[in-house]
Amino acid sequence: MFRFADFSPSASRLSPLASRLSAPYRALRSHIDRWLFQLRGVETGSIVLVQRRIFILPSRHGMFYVGALLLMLTGSVNYNLSLGFVLTFLLAALGVNSILHTFRNLARLKISPGRVQPVYAGDHAHFMLVLDNPGALDRFAIGVTRDGKDAVYADVPARQSSCVSVAVPAPHRGILMPGRLTLFTRYPLGLCYAWAYVNPDVRCLVYPRPEAARLPLPLPEAHAGQGIAYGSGQEDFSGLRPYHPGDSPRHIAWKAAARGQALLTKQFSGRADTELWLDWQATPDALGIEGRLSRLARWVIDAHAAGLSFGLRLPGITLPPAPGNAQHDRCLEALALFQSGGQPHGDNSR
């Protein structure tokens, strides 16, 4: 693939030494980015690829092509081949023509962000882009890439639209934006590479990665605080099981532990008037914030899978118990955004 490294505004490839030496370079670079490449950060709504936004250069094959033409021209001159001249000039004109065609293949496309499904941290977020072709020309082989390596392609027939799904790795929970995407095309001859940068305002919710270990759900508790005060008074003790890290200390069978046995956790069941609370406080401090959120995420998923009604308690946030998909989404969103300040992250550093 033709790389536009020299034109890419990314300075990340610079060695540390070079980056220290190149402060003026970077200033110039950012100036060029803003002036030439029109990089203005995130854009909301639909983006129309006007002429000013499209850049075009010969591709590597285009360079080969030019070389081949020069060879053919020398041959024609040397052997005085009139038809050689005709062919060479026809191909040269074809090359020039392909610049226009390639440019036209991208020009005036309208890009609108589409829906994006939340993902778990560590997975890939799939950003949908709707490519809308208002003109009367079919567009073919329009590629979208984020990193210049992997690309997805779409064809957009005249007066229709197509969707492409751009996979973006989502390493952290929170809000993810795709960052700057490159729309490019080499159609129809592959001799030119036309590209445009878009940075659509589309956000993907990244849930914390659920803990891999499938821990049992926390014990349902009586109506918080006052539950013990009424009714039969005692929870239905259903049995003991080995202690797993993370079990609430309140449910450890301390008597058995005192007898020198291994740590056991008491299990309770069958309580109609108890509620399942997935509580920040019920997770051990040692896990750290992300670890605790991971565990809570696992619990939310498991509880939802088991069809239970559950609530979520986070410092400062309480979601009352409820069953269903909406509760699942609400809880995971709360976990995703917990203490993140709502700041999106993604490739906006570039």
Next chain:
Amino acid sequence: MATTVDRLHPRHIGWLLLALVMVTAPHVERVPWWLTLLAITLLAWRLYISLYGLQLPRKWLLFLIAAGAMGGIYISYGRILGRDSGVTLLVIMLALKLLEMATLRDAMILIFICYFLVITNFLYSQSIPTALYMLCAVWIITATMVGFQFRTLQPGYKRQLRSAGMMLLQSTPLMLALFVLFPRVQGPIWGMPQDAFAGMTGLSDEMSPGSVSKLILSDAIAFRVSFESQPPPGNRLYWRGPVLWDYDGYTWTAPRVPYLVQRNYQALGNPVEYTVTVEPHSRRWLFALDLPARAPPRGHMTNDFQLLSQTPVINRIRYDMASHLSYRDNAEPAGYQLKRALALPPGSNPRSAELARKMRKAAPDERAYVTAVLGMFRSQNFYYTTTPPPLREDPVDEFLFSTRAGFCEHYASAFAVLMRAAGIPARIVTGYQGGELNTVGNYLIVRQADAHAWTEVWLKDDGWIRVDPTAAVSPARVEAGVAAAVPRTETLPLLRGEYAWLRQARMTWDSVANSWNQVVLGYTQDRQRQLMRRVGIDDATWQSLVTVMFVTAGAVTLVLAALMLHKLRAARPDPVTAAYARFCERLARRGVARHPSEGPDAFRKRAITAHPELAQPIGSISELYIRLRYGAAAHPADTVQLLREVEAFRA
């Protein structure tokens, strides 16, 4: 980065193979059979691999094949880097590359080589059929390249062909501009392979009558001539070529070093003016009617009135010429020249020598002797044929006394020997005689089949004079050409022209080909200068040409870009939207600009508040617009009404 979209599909291979076969097919007749076989095998192998999804062959195997092919080519051609061997090598390497490539990226390189192979075909032929065929080939190659660019959709062959054809068509104006304006240079920039322009002539600078038992009547064209006025009659059309002086009893040869001192003759009457366009024949000969009045540019005239170009004629060249058909050679040749024109190898053709002495004794003077010998050819049973029996020892004896059948070479040779044996200096002139008038384009076509040989004898009073013994035997040969001279039993498929319509078709075709040669193929430095002068650019240097070329190319490209990008505009907004936009614009000029987020109803209210005096038209237009845009069933008449009211609304 060989992703799945980058992989070659059997469809791609199919297109590539088609393109490859198209550009290499014309070479088949020129390369050894085993190379054709090898190329076909390699292509079939690649097709098989691609159809059955097999592994590509190992690199070392391909390397072995390449080395073997290179050895074979060296054995066949005796060289590697000649024209023929180079082309052959390129074809084989291309086939091998096909077996090695796995991605579209490699395939693109093959496309470029295919384009290059097109040009190699022009080394051999630049005729109209070749040009048309190669145009098709370029179309196919370009369509193949287009096919490589699709990523998700599998295009049909029609789309590929249409797309490529359209792009080639759009490229034509720019191509023409570049073709006309690119500065041409004269001749090769550097040396060419020695076999670059081999074997294209029916003439030679030596002649061995009797060695070939069949005259090859090629209808290939030697040169074309257009006369300023009426062409001379057929029996005056002697196109002078190499002059042969030396005879070893079997073969006549031209002097190795031509006598370059130019000689004068006394012209009788006005010269004939004409233009000759010579096909390339890789020798230095230029042709003109007996006797040329001057040497053409970049050429000179020898002492025996032969025209020689400074460099071998490897391209079709064109020159204006003038000749004196009636002349009198009055200069005294040097003694050594006359001696050379009298030399006969001792002891050869004894019976002829004897005959010559006898006849000379019987004749009162040299002139009478010449007439007597011609009379012998005419009256005795000599006859003209293109398939004479071969002659072995003492060919002139054998010819004169036993076979008595032959064509111009036999008669010229026998006549010259009889002259020399009788002490009359004689030499043989080869060249072409006659020609076919193309009535469509009004020019004369001289073919290789018109090659002829005649003699010149030196008489003390007259100098060198032309004597054509063939004319004595077969006047028809000289009057009407070789086709008329040979008996009907001998086959001459196309030359004879028995069918009028066929003849007419051939004439028309040759006329077209001639125009093609003159206009397209003959577009040289000189023609370019002429053309530039006609449009007002005198003394076109390459700098001025390059400037003009870039300006013109830029203009052509701009026009093309404007035409192409014009299509980009989104479909024209419908009349209702356009009319309402016009209405809003007119109000904006009045200071009431519609906000992007403002609905037509809200805008109406605001506009009426600002301009109460326009309440009626504003209200009416807005209401019509709202009804047309958002109403359940808008009536077409409403559109007309809206347009009329907006037109009338001159806020």
